[in-house]
Every structure is written in structure tokens, then in C-alpha cells.
Amino acid sequence: MKKIIYVLTCCLALCFASLSLAAVSSADIRTQAIEISKELRCPSSMTQSLYESEAPIAAELKGLIYKKLAAGESKEQILTFLSERYGEQIRYEPAMNASTAMLWLFPAFLFLTIFFWFVIAVLLRKKLK
Structure with missing residues (x-):
């Protein structure tokens, strides 16, 4: 009986550890998504960053950035994709x-x-x- 309780306790500990790692990973992705959205202009209002804008296209692009980061894409891959799709003017610092x-x-x-x-x-x- 003690062995069963020990095994169950270890399994629960592993489950909680994996959940906390997933939460940290999610927070990391969120932080990266915010950084990327601050580096991009909103396609509908070029005076605001994607992060500041409340336009529907901005919300859609913020979600796209988050999904691409969760899928394992790098910051440069995402910036390149968005630059190809919306043009270099979407970046605050265009590539040389x-x-x-x-x-x-x-x-x-x-x-x-x-x-x-x-x-x-x-x-x-x-x-x-």
C-alpha cells in the first residue's frame, strides 16, 4: 500500500511539474509575442505599433504571431513572413x-x-x- 501511495505521489508531482513548465513556456511565448508586436506597425493605422493598435487586423496579427511562436518559429522567421506579406513598411526598422x-x-x-x-x-x- 505504501508503494502505491509513493508511486501516486511521484506521478502527481511529475504532473504538477510539467504543468508549471507549460505555464512558464506560455508566459515566455507571450513575452516574445509582445516584443515582436512592438516592432511592427499596424497595417490599418501606420502611426501605431501592432501592440498599441485595437484594429481587428492588429488583433488577428497578434494571434498569428502567438501561434507561430507556439509552433516553434523564430522571431526572424515571423518578421520575414510578415514583411513579405505586408511589405517592408510594416517594420519600424526595415532590413537593409x-x-x-x-x-x-x-x-x-x-x-x-x-x-x-x-x-x-x-x-x-x-x-x-
């Missing part, structure tokens, strides 16, 4: 490629141009004095 190179390079080019003209103006001013 030929079509987005201008977004990344224009600020540096503008800064260098202004700096160059400033240096020339200072040198000409010194030369004229």
Missing part, C-alpha cells in the same frame, strides 16, 4: 536592401554634406580676413 538603402544612407549623406559646407565656409572666412 536595395530598396531601403536610401532610408539608411540619406541621413549620413546629409550630415556629411552639411559638415563639408560648414568647413568650407569657415576656411573661406579665414582666408578672406
Whole structure:
């Protein structure tokens, strides 16, 4: 009788342990889903992140992100999938490629141009004095 109680106790302990691991895993997935949704724009209102938006499409995409994470897909796979489906504008930080190179390079080019003209103006001013 003691052996049966011991075996049942061990089985219950294993069941509770597996349930607590599942809960931790679910919380991890939820945290990752929130992080991903904060990095994406809502397709219906481009001024809000997917996380902030209450549009029906945003709720659908948040559920899709959660399902894909639960299925074992990585963050990059999900971001790539959504970028292919909705275009690069869904990402707050678009990937560097030929079509987005201008977004990344224009600020540096503008800064260098202004700096160059400033240096020339200072040198000409010194030369004229």
C-alpha cells in the first residue's frame, strides 16, 4: 500500500511539474509575442505599433504571431513572413536592401554634406580676413 501511495505521489508531482513548465513556456511565448508586436506597425493605422493598435487586423496579427511562436518559429522567421506579406513598411526598422538603402544612407549623406559646407565656409572666412 505504501508503494502505491509513493508511486501516486511521484506521478502527481511529475504532473504538477510539467504543468508549471507549460505555464512558464506560455508566459515566455507571450513575452516574445509582445516584443515582436512592438516592432511592427499596424497595417490599418501606420502611426501605431501592432501592440498599441485595437484594429481587428492588429488583433488577428497578434494571434498569428502567438501561434507561430507556439509552433516553434523564430522571431526572424515571423518578421520575414510578415514583411513579405505586408511589405517592408510594416517594420519600424526595415532590413537593409536595395530598396531601403536610401532610408539608411540619406541621413549620413546629409550630415556629411552639411559638415563639408560648414568647413568650407569657415576656411573661406579665414582666408578672406
